[in-house]
Amino acid sequence: MATGRTHRPATRSRGIPEATVARLPLYLRALTALSERSVPTVSSEELAAAAGVNSAKLRKDFSYLGSYGTRGVGYDVEYLVYQISRELGLTQDWPVVIVGIGNLGAALANYGGFASRGFRVAALIDADPAMAGKPVAGIPVQHTDELESIIRDNGVSIGVIATPAGAAQQVCDRLVAAGVTSILNFAPTVLSVPDGVDVRKVDLSIELQILAFHEQRKAGEEAAAGVAAQAAGTTAVPAAAREESSATDQGPDGDVPAVMPA
Amino acid sequence: MATGRTHRPATRSRGIPEATVARLPLYLRALTALSERSVPTVSSEELAAAAGVNSAKLRKDFSYLGSYGTRGVGYDVEYLVYQISRELGLTQDWPVVIVGIGNLGAALANYGGFASRGFRVAALIDADPAMAGKPVAGIPVQHTDELESIIRDNGVSIGVIATPAGAAQQVCDRLVAAGVTSILNFAPTVLSVPDGVDVRKVDLSIELQILAFHEQRKAGEEAAAGVAAQAAGTTAVPAAAREESSATDQGPDGDVPAVMPA
DNA sequence: CCATCTTTGTGCACGCGTTCACAAAGACAT
């Protein structure tokens, strides 16, 4: 997962645990796929496999929503799609603004997964005057000056921040002041917001760092196991097992293109 | 947080809890900022505030790494930066490939947060022959056919999947077969991988859905509170409180650009 | 109508993560 919610003392909203809420979209996606294949019913076991979770967990999750299953049969796909959609609030229209139309903002504007789930990109906003009017994903970019009026005129309550880190807090403050109460933050900064405003953070670099940690651990263990196996006469696969080395490490096989990104 | 790890029965890698590992990059970022401002030492209280966490939690997190603080003074910023970097494996070079150079892939290739933390974009890979050779972020895109040789020649162990959902599993299988053992998946699919391969998922749409859930709850509570307050003669702010409506909902104030993304 | 079989819904136990609160440790002044 990208990174999660920004501190909230485990508020159990309307009795539904936070962990369950986070999994509902997963179930919804799996169910939608089944629905498209016209599958009428599905067991907790099958659905759990499709969503990549434990079946007991899935049943417990659904039990928070109510008793929507039929024992001996399973769950009615269409009915469950509707119930989860309603629970997540996806049966209504959510106008969303995206602030910061750089590479990432453009990617978000083009992302198809929004429209299909009740999210409507109401406006794209950027601070660069040269961007103003230029269409991205078929929507003309508007200047930051109009942020407040856009929010109010469209009744926007969800904002997406895809600006550089330096601008994020400022943009956030303006969004909140204009009435936005939920923010999805892609900028690598800790946003401070008043009570009652939800912030979720997605941080690409953090995810990679977590992977690197486990990767390093695997390499270490593998190296150790390799030595042990070697001593025993077995051949282990050292693959990418290389120890901590100098900064100009070239990898095991040399011959590296070595092109640096910006 | 975007969505988290894909099932792992709470493996405590080398005694460091998973939850702590996920916060280390956060601390590292705050510490780097302090380092750039030439701040020599920092207390757990200050650093916790900067990282947006509880100070007790931060101290406990650090205690898993060792006793790097000085009582009565705090932590040495430079030293802690080094220790955390080492723990996360960021003192070594991690070649990374990005597969799927659409809007998102390009955004990732341009993302500056990678290079500064030991990650090097070794190659950009796309299935579209028309993309081949075209430079993105200064790196020429290569065709999928070369995936295996790129992985092997560069000793790549971390892959980023930014393809459409339909291609993700196939790409994943090829990455794994070629030797990749850690995958960051941006495609909205559950990937199945053999044991020993780590997968982390970032799902933009899921994050928004979780926000929508809380937003809906807030609107509901607000409406209820509003009614109560109204009965008492007070005026509450109903802001974006509108109930479930038809699919072609235009928002409360009409006048919506109403352009749909792909 | 009864028996059997499948699958749900959940009580319970366990473990991880969080937080409190405090003793130990060191800096610093006298």
Added chain:
DNA sequence: ATGTCTTTGTGAACGCGTGCACAAAGATGG
């Protein structure tokens, strides 16, 4: 050297989330 003051490091308690395992519920066949 001694006392005071600050801040760390951690023992202990608590709460949430997970997974097991089973009873209840309904379908299905005879």
